[in-house]
Amino acid sequence: MIEQARSSVLMGQPEDALEALTEVLKYNKGHTYALMVKGDALYFTGSFEHALIHYYRALRRPGQYIDKIKFGIKRALRAIDYAVDIEMTHFIVGLMWIFGAMQEYVGRLPKPAPRSNSQHSIKTRKLEKKKAERVTKMKNTKSKKILGPLFDDLIFLKQLDGKAKEQGLDRVAEEAESSIRFIREKEKFWRQQAPSK
Template sequence: MSLDFSGRRKRKKTAIRNEEVYCDKDRAAAVNMGSKDIKQSLKIKRKQERSTFLQIPEEAEPGNFLALGNYEMCRGDLQIAIDFMSKALELNPTEKNSLVARSKCYILLGQPENALKDAETALHVDKTFIKAIYQKAEALYYLGDFEHSLMYYHRGLHIRPDHQGFKLGVQKSQKAIENAIGSFLPSKSKEPSMRGVTPSSNQRSTPSVPTKSKSSNKPSRLLRELAADKDYLDNLMQNPNIKCKFKENDNTIEKCIKETVEYLNARQEFWRQQLPAHLK
């Protein structure tokens, strides 16, 4: 009997030793989860919780979705904000505040075409809606249509003279137009210097190479630190092995690269239009 009792006590001790309890909650969670990243799992969980709000209940109102969309826009989750605002527009397609808010998100995402559509739709609902006028002017400015954007900035400034956004818009659009057209004074000042140049000096100045280097460095000068990324993506697009390991027909990587390159090209053209004429 004594041997059996001692054996039972040993078994109980070994069973207790196998259990591991940690006082640190982060370490305990890491042990239970294995090799998974806690921060990444929490982010996924939060996104899933926010995505559950996208299911429209029967008693939902557009204002609720608009408030959630503005909250997500302030957080920086623009795509989720657009989803909320789109849900608000499903309930009420003529909700002008939702249209203007979604237009802001599109501008922040670098999609001024979609921003212009929402702003024009809001103006069809209410022609005197000041926020829609401002958003249309902003969308036209980011599209490179500086003349029409200046017109809408002036129109909004006439209605609201105290609006700082319209004042800054008039200034930046005027500056962009002046840079795009260029002043005639530099061209006139250059003419006497060209007349005084002799043919021999022309022959000596022709083999100069720095002009070519300047023209070749224009994209890098406009994109600055993004030029290296654009070159890398352009070379990556020419690689025929851009495919997913697990799904051969999946072209999500190639699609993301194309969208990024198109966005960088659009930004490059936009910044080029703002340069003075003699620097283009």
């Protein structure tokens, strides 16, 4: 089935290959060759970021296709470079690394502390939460307008950075901080391009 998918990719029918490979990977998520071929199929559909994700997943598995996988990674990165600027490429690769690391460490994240049932503490928590939300909303309104969809990524990265530091995941925290700096630099640049009236 994987060889048929590979043939479909080579014949210019990557959509057919994706259907077959999705079925294969449903039963064996770590199949190196299937991950690599799916990366190729995604690359030829123009989904370079998704292709890169599958190449990296394949690279984590031991196998005989290391050179082909590395070639796929270089090819996908080059395509992304042509589609977006080089800084955005580093941002995307950093995010992919973070998401990969989070998949590995998700079991190590802390569980929420048990909550008190007293009415006073519940009411106090609700009031504090509302106040914090209002303050955050006021501060973030301008950033949200400028960053657009990247604003949600910024919030996620801040939360991830805090959780990673709590867990002692220094590499994840470094990547998150690097991505936060990148988004803030872009925000600063975009603010200068469109000053407020």
